[in-house]
Amino acid sequence: MPGASRGGPAVYLVGALAGCVVGLVGGAFRWCLDRAETLRGSLLDASEDLGVAGLLVPVALAAVGAALACAIARRVPAAAGSGIQDVEAVWRGEREPPRLLPLLPAKFVGGVIAMGSGLLLGREGPTVHMGAAIGTEAGRRTRMSARDITLLHTSLAGAGLAVAFTAPLGGAVFVFEEVTRTVRARLVLLTLIGTATAVGCAQLILGDRPVFAMPDPATPPLLLLPVFLLLGFATGVLGVAYSRLVVGALAYCDGVTRVGPVARAAVIGALVGLLLGVDPSLGGGGEQLSGLLVDGEVPVVTVLAGYLVVRFVAGPLSYAAGAPGGLFAPLLALGALWGALVQGLAAPVLPGGTGAASFAAVGMAALFAAVVRAPLTGVVLVVEMTGATALLVPLLTACFAATLTADRLGTPPVYDTLRLRMTRSS
Template identity: 35%
Template sequence: MQERFEYLLRILTDPKRLKLRLFIEGNVIGVLTGLTIAMFRYLLELSEKNLPRWYHYLGEHQAYIPLWFAALLLIGYIIHRMLKADGMISGSGIPQIKGILLGRMDMHWARVLVLKFTGAVMGIGAGMSLGREGPSVQLGACLGQGLGRLTHRSYEENHYLLTAGSGAGLAAAFNAPLAGAIFCLEELTKDFSPYVLMGAIAATVTATTVTQFFFGMEPVFHMGELPVAATGNVYLTLILLGAFVGFLGLGFNRMLVVSLDGYAKSPLKAWQKPMIPLAAAGVLGFCLPEVLGGGSPLVDALVEHEYVLGFLLLLFAGKFFFTMLCFGSGVPGGIFLPMLVLGALGGALFAKLAVACGLLAPQWTVNCIVFGMAAYFSAVVKSPVTGAILIMEMTGSFEHMLSLMLVSMTAFLVAEWAGSEPVYDMLLNRSLLIMDKARDYIRGSR
């Protein structure tokens, strides 16, 4: 028995068997990530269901409103303490992963795992307009890095495992295994390496299998039956939709910079910054609750209800500026899901205008909502293949692959024409610049 075990160990540690080892390790990472993200999703979905009920209760029992705002401020202070303990949990987490893969950053995987999980649940659960996908990617990366370091893998293999964990996190967050794998290749490494692919595919498929055990195989967004038309018959309309939503997406990166700069230059103390968006969430919970949280219920509501143009504009503006207010504060949370919600709202706006102008039949409105998500993602992240596949998996719209690709590429070209930088590259470059300035200041003061 011992001889067989030693023989198996020699096979797995043989450098020539790296792909086999990555496949096995990817499955281990997938199981760990799937279980972690399942708990993460459960807590956030629990909050998503109960937060509207809580605000309804507060509306009827107004004596408790001051206590609720005190609780929100307390949550803000706790998040500040977490950020002070480890700055790597700030924001989305995806730029940090890219920084690690470039060799410019590092993280204490166990500490980040605990603090990112807790901080994101508290912030998003309290109503901040942030997504679960960025934290999910970083949580998966922590587990991948942890496995690599505990088993004393090489520097290169550690990066493969971290990348596989990142893809598994995205896949588990959205029931999107293929998008998770493509995300690793197109966005994180920008390298279609067979070694990256081997670990990523194993991890994303396994992580999605685990989360489907808890949440079922239903897509994240519930769009119902979407009418299917030959792409050639609506070619011009799809290009117009991609250009319209792509144009809307141009303001996202620019306002993110404005928000981050605004917080950085403000006279607010560090402990006060997380309290600003949480206090705003408390106010919006009474006057515009649709913009709270990641926004999955809002996308479903766009399908179920026909909102007037004015209210759609209000929802878009409210979600846009509240997302900027939340993300700029540096609290743990992603922009992935709010981005998709803004794309859905942009698609709904386009459909409303196109129907009014006689360019579109009303039954194609839901299609515009779906395609708008892919277009907005492509304009902001500039990863059109990931965007198209992600929306296809999140909505179950497998018959619309050509249309999704067309609107995604159109929006991508709009962003290229405008000279827009990919959002995660922009955030990474900003973080690296701040780090370099801090190092130069420390050297100069010695």
């Protein structure tokens, strides 16, 4: 049983030490994912020499990886999917804080296998969930009160997001805006110290570079603000469609009862493998693709449109496989594609020098805001990941419009829907 004491300063020391563990675990998770993606790239390169038969390599790799990751999640059901909805359910008192074992190894290993094999999933969900579990375990081991255990669980979840994207402020804002929707002194202090120590320790493994090396963009002229406002409105519609597709894919796969979950995941993996065989940028979390777009390396409009359509469908399909993995990273890649595509289509009427990279960065934040319904988190994440402080006004404008549009269309935030779906099925 947790101790009865509450309100003592010792919880901040526990939060700081637990943050160190989150940083080391999250940093190791990202390192393993980088190695797995490098290995996947080497296998795809080698398979090109095999001609048509080489297409079997990515198909087999993704099918086996998806099936194995799903099988791990079947043994540890809490490891399936993102985990962010689980963190939110704990804060609302709908679920008990998770045990560290066996959640952490299942999330870690299953996530590396699922994302390493090419599924369109993000590292942030597992890292958030593992961070929350580490916070819970730290509170239990030190006999904190039930309330402080919940605070540690929630604040260390934000530390996990901070480590996933090297975005300490983004991780903190995520806790206040998305998970708790409140700002309280004790929660703020725990989140700040946990996030600071987590990112600091993760840098021992990953270094201190931002996720994307975006060239310094010029501040867009004020006359472009209506364009970013319209981009936000359109992105809100796109975000609602994406949210509905995520939930619809899960419901459809649940209804396919003639095929077991592991076999179903293998089929989904095989489909993703086909995409990888056609173009590696069509699979995976999309970080490299996002990086190229915000760096200004933008394909022609037809290629952007093709990537957008394929990843728009393949992302929710990958999530429906039931493997450990999140929604954020593929969502950011989709937003970057969308922003670059809009710029490419509107280029003839835009002022000279208005680059696609700026639109890609704004599209990332706007689509995140529309789907997750956390506009400040989207803005802060993108600024920290790209260093593009010159885009703050366009980012705020587009995220405002995207969030307002999604709200007016009546679709709830995706994690609210996933949380309700989870609690009803448990």
